[in-house]
Amino acid sequence: AVVSTQSTGAPANGLVEPEGEVEIGTTVFYNCEDDFYVKGEATAECQEDGTLSSIPTCQPITEVQFTPLTAKKNKRNRVNLRCTIEDKSFNNKANVAFNYINEDGSIGALISNKPKYSLKQGKITYTVGGVNVLGKPETVLCAGVTADGSKKAIAVITIT
Numbered sequence: 734a735v736v737s738t739q740s741t742g743a744p745a746n747g748l749v750e751p752e753g754e755v756e757i758g759t760t761v762f763y764n765c766e767d768d769f770y771v772k773g774e775a776t777a778e779c780q781e782d783g784t785l786s787s788i789p790t791c792q793p794i795t796e797v798q799f800t801p802l803t804a805k806k807n808k809r810n811r812v813n814l815r816c817t818i819e820d821k822s823f824n825n826k827a828n829v830a831f832n833y834i835n836e837d838g839s840i841g842a843l844i845s846n847k848p849k850y851s852l853k854q855g856k857i858t859y860t861v862g863g864v865n866v867l868g869k870p871e872t873v874l875c876a877g878v879t880a881d882g883s884k885k886a887i888a889v890i891t892i893t
Contacts, residue, residue, distance in 0.1 A: 738779035747771070747791040755779050765791035770882035792883065799875050799888035802858075806892060810867035814844065816875035816888045817858045823886065825850040829859045829877035833870040834889065841870055866892055 737756050743749040747765045755761060759779045765771050773789030780786055799816035806812050814831050823829075829848050833841035848859040859875065873890040 738783050738785055742785060742788045744789055744791045747789075757781060757783075761785065763789050768794050770794050772883075794878075794882065795884045797884055797886045799859075799877065799886045801875060801888040801890040804873070804890050804892045806866060810865055811863050812866050812892055814848075814861045814864055814873055814875070814890055815858055816890065817856050818886055819856055820884065820886075821857070822879045822881075822884055823857050823877060824880065826880035827877050828880070829875065831859075831861050831890075832874045832876070834872040834874050835870055840874060844873065 737754045738759075743752070744763065744765070746769045747763055750762045750764070751759075757779050761777050761779070763771055763775050763777070769791040771789045772792045774787045775789065777785040777787045797818065797820055799818050802815040802817060804812045804814055816829075827850075828846070829850075830846040831844040831848060833844065835841040844864055845861040848861045851858050851860070859877070871892045873892065874887060875890060876885070876887045878885045
């Protein structure tokens with residue numbers, strides 16, 4: 734009877750934990766290097782016949798662009814931050830966040846990682862409304878990743 738599986742099957746550009754031989758019934762976990770995403774199941778089980786239930790692949794993440802929309806301050810130093818995209822794989826399950834960009838170009842404080850999602854006339858818009866920008870940096874990063882991790886997008890918004 735088979736008592737173990739050789740989990741040597743880390744996908745190209747990926748990792749598997751634990752590595753080496755594992756006992757029947759053990760779950761192994763797959764991860765991908767930066768700029769790659771797991772296509773397929775991120776876990777597998779060592780089966781009775783000594784094989785793994787599945788081995789995913791690591792695919793390159795596609796970079797696309799959000800379009801930043803004008804962010805004009807009102808008299809109370811509040812602004813609506815918006816970025817749009819026509820790529821339908823960015824849906825209401827995508828992970829999108831707005832952060833300030835510090836003067837040195839580094840990513841600053843989080844404004845929101847739960848923007849409002851809308852789809853109108855083929856355009857997807859992510860919005861954070863009524864943000865008080867008094868004394869804050871004048872540029873904002875809108876960055877997102879699709880729910881399956883296959884695409885990422887960014888845009889820089891300048892507050893005027």
